[in-house]
Amino acid sequence: MFNTILKIYMGESSSDSQQVPDLIPASMIGDYAYCPRQCYIRWNEGEFAECSDASGSADDSGGSAASTDGRGRAVQLSAPGLGVACRINLIEDEGEGRDVMPVLIKKGEAAGISCEVYDSDRVQLCAQGLVLRENGFLCSAGLAYFSRSRRSVAVQFDGPLIQMTEEMIAGIRAMAEERKMPPPLVDSPKCNRCSFGGICLPDEVNLLREQRGCNSGTAAAGDRPQGQAKELRMLIASRDDRVPVYVLDQGSTVHKRGDCLEIRSRDGRAGSVRIIEISQLCLYGGVEISTPAVVELMQRGIPVLHFTHGGWFEGICLGHTSKNIDLRIRQFDCAGDRERSLALARGMISGKIRNCRILLRRNDEQIPGAVLERLAEYAGQAEAAESFEGLLGVEGAAAELYFSRLGCLLRSCDERLSFRGRNRRPPRDPVNAVLSYLYGILAKECFITLLAVGFEPYLGFYHQPRYGRPALALDLMEEFRPIIADSTAVSLFNNKELAVKDFVITEEGVMISPPAKRKVVAAYERRMDTKITHPLFGYKISYRRVLEVQSRLLGRALFGEIEGYPAFCTR
Numbered sequence: 001m002f003n004t005i006l007k008i009y010m011g012e013s014s015s016d017s018q019q020v021p022d023l024i025p026a027s028m029i030g031d032y033a034y035c036p037r038q039c040y041i042r043w044n045e046g047e048f049a050e051c052s053d054a055s056g057s058a059d060d061s062g063g064s065a066a067s068t069d070g071r072g073r074a075v076q077l078s079a080p081g082l083g084v085a086c087r088i089n090l091i092e093d094e095g096e097g098r099d100v101m102p103v104l105i106k107k108g109e110a111a112g113i114s115c116e117v118y119d120s121d122r123v124q125l126c127a128q129g130l131v132l133r134e135n136g137f138l139c140s141a142g143l144a145y146f147s148r149s150r151r152s153v154a155v156q157f158d159g160p161l162i163q164m165t166e167e168m169i170a171g172i173r174a175m176a177e178e179r180k181m182p183p184p185l186v187d188s189p190k191c192n193r194c195s196f197g198g199i200c201l202p203d204e205v206n207l208l209r210e211q212r213g214c215n216s217g218t219a220a221a222g223d224r225p226q227g228q229a230k231e232l233r234m235l236i237a238s239r240d241d242r243v244p245v246y247v248l249d250q251g252s253t254v255h256k257r258g259d260c261l262e263i264r265s266r267d268g269r270a271g272s273v274r275i276i277e278i279s280q281l282c283l284y285g286g287v288e289i290s291t292p293a294v295v296e297l298m299q300r301g302i303p304v305l306h307f308t309h310g311g312w313f314e315g316i317c318l319g320h321t322s323k324n325i326d327l328r329i330r331q332f333d334c335a336g337d338r339e340r341s342l343a344l345a346r347g348m349i350s351g352k353i354r355n356c357r358i359l360l361r362r363n364d365e366q367i368p369g370a371v372l373e374r375l376a377e378y379a380g381q382a383e384a385a386e387s388f389e390g391l392l393g394v395e396g397a398a399a400e401l402y403f404s405r406l407g408c409l410l411r412s413c414d415e416r417l418s419f420r421g422r423n424r425r426p427p428r429d430p431v432n433a434v435l436s437y438l439y440g441i442l443a444k445e446c447f448i449t450l451l452a453v454g455f456e457p458y459l460g461f462y463h464q465p466r467y468g469r470p471a472l473a474l475d476l477m478e479e480f481r482p483i484i485a486d487s488t489a490v491s492l493f494n495n496k497e498l499a500v501k502d503f504v505i506t507e508e509g510v511m512i513s514p515p516a517k518r519k520v521v522a523a524y525e526r527r528m529d530t531k532i533t534h535p536l537f538g539y540k541i542s543y544r545r546v547l548e549v550q551s552r553l554l555g556r557a558l559f560g561e562i563e564g565y566p567a568f569c570t571r
Helices: 003-009 026-034 036-044 119-134 159-178 189-193 202-211 291-299 325-335 338-363 369-384 388-409 430-453 471-494 514-529 543-558
Strands: 066-068 071-079 084-093 100-106 141-146 151-156 243-247 253-257 260-264 270-274 278-284 304-307 313-317 503-505 510-512 531-533 540-542
Touching: 026 036, 026 084, 026 119, 026 159, 036 159, 071 119, 084 119, 100 119, 119 141, 119 151, 119 159, 202 543, 243 260, 243 514, 253 291, 291 313, 304 430, 313 430, 325 338, 325 543, 338 369, 338 388, 338 471, 369 388, 388 471, 430 471, 430 503, 430 510, 430 514, 430 543, 471 514, 471 543, 510 514, 514 543, 540 543
Parallel strands: 100 141, 243 278, 278 304
Antiparallel strands: 066 071, 071 084, 084 100, 141 151, 253 260, 260 270, 304 313, 503 510, 531 540
16 A cells, blocks of 8 residues: 555655565645545545645655755655654754754645644644654644645644544554545535545445445434435536547547647648647547657546547557556456346346336337336346346347337438437448447447546456457446437437438448538537436436446445445436
8 A cells, every 4th residue: 555655755764774664644644634535545546636625735745855044844754663754845943952843834724713723734743743753853843834824823742632643543554454445424514625525425425325224434314303305415526627529530630739739630621729628539540649749648647549430439548547456456356256246237237228218208209108117127127137148138128129119219201310220330220320429439438437437447247358348338338328329319310410411321331421420429528518417316417427426336336335336327
């Protein structure tokens, strides 16, 4: 857990040791005092989220050691006996000799009218003081300096504070040995101002644990007055206005020009987009990108995704991926356990069938009740499947029934735009061509979402591993095929955004024309940005955000925080 931390924070005092101990950063101790779960997510899983009220500290800044006017700046020290390391930006010399005070520089303001210092800051400052003591300095107090209010607050290193700090250090080591994420806080005001909320999902996890009778570390449902509903807070990171960029025209080139990407087509047309506004770059077919552009995108963590000309997802170019090795270990362990994998797969396929049923029920006015009843039965059979073979059989039967009615949702009178069942590779009608194209985009979306969360997208639980096959991405997209891809395809034809002229129809198959591809991509992005009411949690959320929430809930299921994977089933 601490190998990377050790390399960053190790001071000269430990260099003579034959065996270097694990050293905990003082800022990590402060994080643990604030919230053990946030500490685990940040330091053990390697997740990072910039907090809107994050104060920042001297521990987090670099610089070289210096000394002027009785002050030491950017001093790196370690205390092997205590097992703590720190980087102190400012040390006040209290007088003659080695009597000093560490200064913890915060970006925000002190707590309350009385300018109190939060326990998390007091513990972090105390840890710095204890490190100074082990290195031979006299240190009985420290200062917390709040830059926003330009005030300094003294913190005395008394017995209770030292005891609290030592308990925090012991708690961190116990957490590291257990390799288990601490439970989320319950109805804590800390969560309201924590940008890790979208990663932690405290209210969501607590609700699911309540519903499934797993109340360890959470409030029990019976703790609330009878009849009082649980109101969930939408604890997500600040709004991200970055957008995907698609380059569809064959022969186009992508270059870096200052802080922008310049996209130039084969006929000389050019456009540009600021790199800071890009969430992902999608390149289709024969599109070239320069090395400086690739390097810049990698450094900013922006993925470059490659597709075939026909729209099938081929691969990704990305800089550093998630450091969450614990999640991948759990994923590999589960993938090697057929019973656990089957349990997850049952939820995914049952969710897919239920969403297929809902799409038909909402849009097919003439649908026989027997069809809806049969799909409901298939969903129940999927939940109870005792083998992968049985689950595959149920999914196949449900898909056949679903696609036999999907054509009834189309309102076009043109026989060439009819749909009589699923076909592909190549698709033999325009509707199937659009469905295949949308499935490729959706697979891409699931792939990069899983990668960002920390999963290995090529190792699934339902889809079997195969060279070049993003099995887990295909698993995740199953429940979203009808409500995102199929729904988008139906809307494109019913709204007359696509017509026969938008397709190249040959004896070998049907292809989408380049202008029509842009229409399909635009409609897909509109669908992903659509806000819906979450069926479990009750807040408004976009489909794009839903994919991330489902990915993180899958991780929580693998860690045993919640019982089973709760598939997303639209209302």
